[in-house]
Amino acid sequence: xxxxxxxxxxxxxxxxxxxxxxxxxxxxxxxxxxxxxxxxxxxxxxxxxxxxxxxxxxxxxxxxxxxxxxxxxxxxxxxxxxxxxxxxxxxxxxxxxxxxxxxxxxxxxxxxxxxxxxxxxxxxxxxxxxxxxxxxxxxxxxxxxxxxxxxxxxxxxxxxxxxxxxxxxxxxxxxxxxxxxxxxxxxxxxxxxxxxxxxxxxxxxxxxxxxxxxxxxxxxxxxxxxxxxxxxxxxxxxxxxxxxxxxxxxxxxxxxxxxxxxxxxxxxxxxxxxxxxxxxxxxxxxxxxxxxxxxxxxxxxxxxxxxxxxxxxxxxxxxxxxxxxxxxxxxx
Amino acid sequence: xxxxxxxxxxxxxxxxxxxxxxxxxxxxxxxxxxxxxxxxxxxxxxxxxxxxxxxxxxxxxxxxxxxxxxxxxxxxxxxxxxxxxxxxxxxxxxxxxxxxxxxxxxxxxxxxxxxxxxxxxxxxxxxxxxxxxxxxxxxxxxxxxxxxxxxxxxxxxxxxxxxxxxxxxxxxxxxxxxxxxxxxxxxxxxxxxxxxxxxxxxxxxxxxxxxxxxxxxxxxxxxxxxxxxxxxxxxxxxxxxxxxxxxxxxxxxxxxxxxxxxxxxxxxxxxxxxxxxxxxxxxxxxxxxxxxxxxxxxxxxxxxxxxxxxxxxxxxxxxxxxxxxxxxxxxx
Numbered sequence: 001x002x003x004x005x006x007x008x009x010x011x012x013x014x015x016x017x018x019x020x021x022x023x024x025x026x027x028x029x030x031x032x033x034x035x036x037x038x039x040x041x042x043x044x045x046x047x048x049x050x051x052x053x054x055x056x057x058x059x060x061x062x063x064x065x066x067x068x069x070x071x072x073x074x075x076x077x078x079x080x081x082x083x084x085x086x087x088x089x090x091x092x093x094x095x096x097x098x099x100x101x102x103x104x105x106x107x108x109x110x111x112x113x114x115x116x117x118x119x120x121x122x123x124x125x126x127x128x129x130x131x132x133x134x135x136x137x138x139x140x141x142x143x144x145x146x147x148x149x150x151x152x153x154x155x156x157x158x159x160x161x162x163x164x165x166x167x168x169x170x171x172x173x174x175x176x177x178x179x180x181x182x183x184x185x186x187x188x189x190x191x192x193x194x195x196x197x198x199x200x201x202x203x204x205x206x207x208x209x210x211x212x213x214x215x216x217x218x219x220x221x222x223x224x225x226x227x228x229x230x231x232x233x234x235x236x237x238x239x240x241x242x243x244x245x246x247x248x249x250x251x252x253x254x255x256x257x258x259x260x261x262x263x264x265x266x267x268x269x270x271x272x273x274x275x276x277x278x279x280x281x282x283x284x285x286x287x288x289x290x291x292x293x294x295x296x297x298x299x300x301x302x303x304x305x306x307x308x309x310x311x312x313x314x315x316x317x318x319x320x321x322x323x324x325x326x327x328x329x330x331x332x
Numbered sequence: 333x334x335x336x337x338x339x340x341x342x343x344x345x346x347x348x349x350x351x352x353x354x355x356x357x358x359x360x361x362x363x364x365x366x367x368x369x370x371x372x373x374x375x376x377x378x379x380x381x382x383x384x385x386x387x388x389x390x391x392x393x394x395x396x397x398x399x400x401x402x403x404x405x406x407x408x409x410x411x412x413x414x415x416x417x418x419x420x421x422x423x424x425x426x427x428x429x430x431x432x433x434x435x436x437x438x439x440x441x442x443x444x445x446x447x448x449x450x451x452x453x454x455x456x457x458x459x460x461x462x463x464x465x466x467x468x469x470x471x472x473x474x475x476x477x478x479x480x481x482x483x484x485x486x487x488x489x490x491x492x493x494x495x496x497x498x499x500x501x502x503x504x505x506x507x508x509x510x511x512x513x514x515x516x517x518x519x520x521x522x523x524x525x526x527x528x529x530x531x532x533x534x535x536x537x538x539x540x541x542x543x544x545x546x547x548x549x550x551x552x553x554x555x556x557x558x559x560x561x562x563x564x565x566x567x568x569x570x571x572x573x574x575x576x577x578x579x580x581x582x583x584x585x586x587x588x589x590x591x592x593x594x595x596x597x598x599x600x601x602x603x604x605x606x607x608x609x610x611x612x613x614x615x616x617x618x619x620x621x622x623x624x625x626x627x628x629x630x631x632x633x634x635x636x637x638x639x640x641x642x643x644x645x646x647x648x649x650x651x652x653x654x655x656x657x658x659x660x661x662x663x664x
Contacts, residue, residue, distance in 0.1 A: 042648045309610050314378055316377050328659055
């Protein structure tokens with residue numbers, strides 16, 4: 001493996017040892033490298049993999065939390081993390097949400113409180129939604145494995161539930177919590193955004209506001225109609241009413257998450273989800289390789305591209321011809 | 333070209349003729365087919381291309397409007413469309429925003445008003461953000477070409493500015509308007525979400541609210557620091573204060589868009605942007621072909637995948653091996 005200006009194999013191994021021993025700054029540095037992507041991120045992944053293989057498989061729970069902006073995700077995550085640390089766990093949070101107050105957003109009170117938590121047993125980290133080499137799809141699982149290798153768990157991924165990439169990030173969690181709030185990002189809008197189809201647990205936040213009961217009824221109705229199937233058949237997502245600002249309902253959310261995970265484990269589906277997570281990551285990484293090959297080929301200004309730019313061919317025809325050229329015709 | 337159950341070549345040609353003659357239902361049907369993607373969508377694209385080649389090149393302006401949810405995009409678009417129709421144009425709007433009131437969202441008053449507009453010279457259409465074969469990246473340019481072939485212009489694409497795919501959709505517009513609002517999706521958050529780097533015109537909406545001047549100052553400051561470069565060098569995005577609920581400032585936004593487009597035309601960059609739009613579409617279509625090939629190969633359960641699922645290989649190693657196998661080694 002080639003040495004990188006940012007470290008080299010020896011330095012990364014040292015960082016990993018220090019992070020595994022509990023040094024927060026070393027973990028922070030590794031997460032930055034993972035977020036940047038590329039060869040160094042791959043090198044870290046290889047080392048974490050080697051280390052994990054020599055340990056007992058820890059199987060930290062992965063919990064996705066998503067919903068429209070303003071539904072109160074970060075505030076609820078704060079209460080969940082409080083509950084987890086109180087019961088002796090070492091949760092880690094990855095906030096893939098440009099507006100998350102967990103990591104420097106709008107709500108100062110929350111930020112201070114979360115800084116207090118972060119100074120203790122929990123680890124909170126934000127990840128930009130843009131600018132990754134290879135994209136969020138690669139950086140998120142790599143960061144989660146790093147957290148797990150350093151003894152953290154449960155692992156919470158908070159994403160804003162707008163945008164296909166962002167919703168897909170939660171698709172591979174063990175349990176996905178979808179939040180709606182009366183008026184803002186309500187049940188109907190969440191359904192349109194494709195959020196409800198990934199829900200294992202449903203939360204109606206701002207339960208004290210007008211319209212909360214309507215939102216709950218809408219969700220019940222969609223469940224009755226079979227429009228929310230969850231990620232797992234034979235599982236009807238529980239609907240929990242919360243008031244994230246006071247923390248009311250947060251314990252029930254945590255309990256519902258544990259109940260769902262126990263259900264997955266009992267039915268053998270936990271392992272199936274983990275396999276599907278690896279399958280998806282292999283596919284995402286192949287996509288990155290193929291995209292690179294396509295961009296490189298286009299940069300040679302092939303005739304098919306020139307014809308499309310001149311309007312002599314449609315983009316569809318040019319793309320079909322170039323794809324045929326790029327792909328190997330060997331049988332699998 | 334294979335015949336499809338949904339129509340066949342003859343039917344599509346008829347639909348296209350009726351849509352070009354001004355029949356709104358025929359255009360709506362074609363847009364649905366384009367949105368579904370696949371062979372029928374490609375067939376429509378080929379026919380539109382053939383038709384466009386035989387006509388004078390109309391070059392409708394393409395305007396992207398983006399910003400965080402709740403900044404007032406749809407309301408401003410409504411005023412822009414009003415202004416355009418008053419001056420004799422036939423604008424078309426593609427709202428790629430699950431919460432857009434333009435096409436059935438939250439704000440009833442706006443919906444009624446827009447229905448009124450839509451009954452006249454303008455054409456308003458929503459597009460789901462999920463569930464496309466091939467994704468938004470293919471459906472949006474195809475829909476725009478269809479609008480243009482039917483005599484519509486300017487073409488307005490409204491997207492919610494959260495999520496990489498959604499921001500990228502506006503990247504290929506002639507002019508991209510980025511909206512911020514005090515507090516909600518303000519300048520700093522817009523910058524984090526990668527919105528400012530695509531801005532040709534900046535709008536601070538809710539100019540009557542506290543914090544609007546701060547938002548403006550933040551944007552000016554970022555411009556001074558060179559942190560907003562726009563899509564074009566040597567272009568400093570104008571900052572316009574609006575109150576979308578009353579329509580105040582909408583005319584200035586329209587004027588700023590025209591000024592920007594004239595700048596592009598004068599400097600020869602309009603054609604460059606159009607070429608880059610075609611280049612991007614060719615790349616997006618190649619990506620779709622390559623992704624299909626990758627998924628098909630993975631479905632054969634190759635050894636590399638099995639090894640990764642068993643934990644004997646990292647996803648990175650498995651993906652590198654499979655990519656090597658899939659790609660042709662012929663020199664370009």
